[in-house]
Each structure stands twice: as structure tokens, then as C-alpha cells.
Amino acid sequence: GQQVMQIPQYQHVQEGxxxxxxxxxxxxxxxxxxxxxxxxxxxxxxxxxxxxxEVKKQKRLTFQFGEAxxxxxxxxxxxxxTDVGTYFCAGPEDAGNMLTFGGGTRLMVKP
Amino acid sequence: xxxVTQTPKFRVLKTGQSMTLLCAQDMNHExxxxxxxxxxxxxxxxxxxxxxxxxxxxxxxxxxxxxxxxKQNFLLGLESAAPSQTSVYxxxxxxxxxxxxxxxxxxxxxxxxxx
Numbered sequence: 748g749q750q751v752m753q754i755p756q757y758q759h760v761q762e763g764x765x766x767x768x769x770x771x772x773x774x775x776x777x778x779x780x781x782x783x784x785x786x787x788x789x790x791x792x793x794x795x796x797x798x799x800x801e802v803k804k805q806k807r808l809t810f811q812f813g814e815a816x817x818x819x820x821x822x823x824x825x826x827x828x829t830d831v832g833t834y835f836c837a838g839p840e841d842a843g844n845m846l847t848f849g850g851g852t853r854l855m856v857k858p
Numbered sequence: 859x860x861x862v863t864q865t866p867k868f869r870v871l872k873t874g875q876s877m878t879l880l881c882a883q884d885m886n887h888e889x890x891x892x893x894x895x896x897x898x899x900x901x902x903x904x905x906x907x908x909x910x911x912x913x914x915x916x917x918x919x920x921x922x923x924x925x926x927x928x929k930q931n932f933l934l935g936l937e938s939a940a941p942s943q944t945s946v947y948x949x950x951x952x953x954x955x956x957x958x959x960x961x962x963x964x965x966x967x968x969x970x971x972x973x
Binding site: 780782788789790791792795835837839844845846848849850851853 | 889891898899900901903906908916948950952954960961962963964965966967
């Protein structure tokens with residue numbers, strides 16, 4: 748079945764440093780979604796990318812979808828303590844009604 | 859709108875006991891899901907439902923059963939709890955319609971400990 752891998756698994760950064768997490772799928776995806784889970788919380792949807800090569804920005808967060816639609820990245824510029832949490836990417840199964848989640852990247856920010 | 863709610867929030871079971879986790883959503887979503895998340899791990903799909911009266915197995919279905927008798931509710935049952943089922947359980951729902959199809963809305967989670 749479809750596999751979605753994320754690296755790194757953990758990342759410690761100093762507040763103000765940049766952060767990037769990468770997501771790779773074993774199959775071509777129709778779209779990719781990103782979620783954020785704060786410590787002790789539940790995953791919350793951030794964004795969906797649909798088009799090959801698509802780039803979307805949300806304030807300091809930049810999301811990219813690869814040209815081959817098999818990989819994606821999330822880049823945070825000048826991290827803040829509010830960015831702490833685990834970031835998951837997720838791709839739909841063929842029928843689209845299920846998502847395969849990556850293992851997540853846990854971001855820790857030192858003030 | 860309450861979104862997705864889960865009850866209970868916490869539960870401690872002894873090995874062999876049974877329990878049912880309730881998930882309710884008020885967004886009229888067709889699809890509902892049950893995931894488990896172990897410490898420091900990702901989300902693993904247990905069972906899901908694409909409509910009232912239908913259920914299907916996910917990645918890790920063993921030891922669990924589900925039912926969706928009403929569109930807004932999705933129940934997860936543990937017939938004979940085992941320590942390996944200690945985890946945080948999340949329910950989610952989604953719809954094939956809207957600006958972001960299949961965006962999943964998660965409940966707050968149920969923290970289950972089996973001793």
C-alpha cells in the first residue's frame with residue numbers, strides 16, 4: 748500500500764531559526780494535506796496542495812508540492828515558540844476517502 | 859457547532875475489560891475515522907466509515923470493532939482490552955464536498971490506559 752515518509756523525525760531549533768520538514772510518498776498523490784498537532788492536542792488542518800509545483804504561503808509558513816506530486820515540504824521562517832508541535836503530511840488513498848499520514852516531524856523551539 | 863466530540867476524555871481499564879468510545883460530529887460529514895496515536899508516533903487508522911451503516915478496516919483493526927448506526931455517531935469498541943491498546947484515540951470526520959475535499963476534522967482524543 749501507499750507509504751508516506753517524513754524527515755526529520757525531530758528538530759530542535761533556537762527561536763528565530765528556520766525549520767523545514769520533508770514529506771515523500773511512495774505513489775503519486777492527487778493532493779497533499781498538512782496538519783499541526785500542538786503538544787497534548789489534536790491534529791488541525793493547515794493547508795492542502797493540489798497542483799504540481801504548487802507553492803502556498805501562510806504568514807511565515809511556506810508549503811511546496813513537488814513537480815512529480817510525490818513529495819512536499821513545509822518551511823517555517825524565523826520560528827517562534829508558538830510553532831512548537833508535530834507537523835504531519837497526509838496523502839489520500841486512491842479512492843480519496845482515506846488519508847495516509849506521515850510519521851510527523853516534532854518541532855521544539857528554544858526561546 | 860461543536861465539531862467533533864469524543865467521550866470519555868480519559869479512561870483506565872484492566873486487562874480483559876471492555877469499553878466503548880463514542881464519537882459524535884455535527885457537521886453532517888459522510889466519512890468518519892478512528893485512529894490511534896502512540897507516544898511520539900504518528901496516526902494509525904483503525905477503522906473507518908464512508909456512510910451510515912457501513913464500516914471498513916484500516917491499518918490496525920485487530921482487537922477493535924466499530925459501528926455507525928447514525929450518520930453523526932461512530933463507536934469504537936474494545937471487547938477485551940490489552941496493555942498494547944494503551945494509546946490516545948482520535949476520531950475524525952470528513953466530507954467529499956467543499957473547498958477542501960476530505961479535510962479531516964479531529965476530536966480532542968481519548969486517553970486510554972490498560973493495566
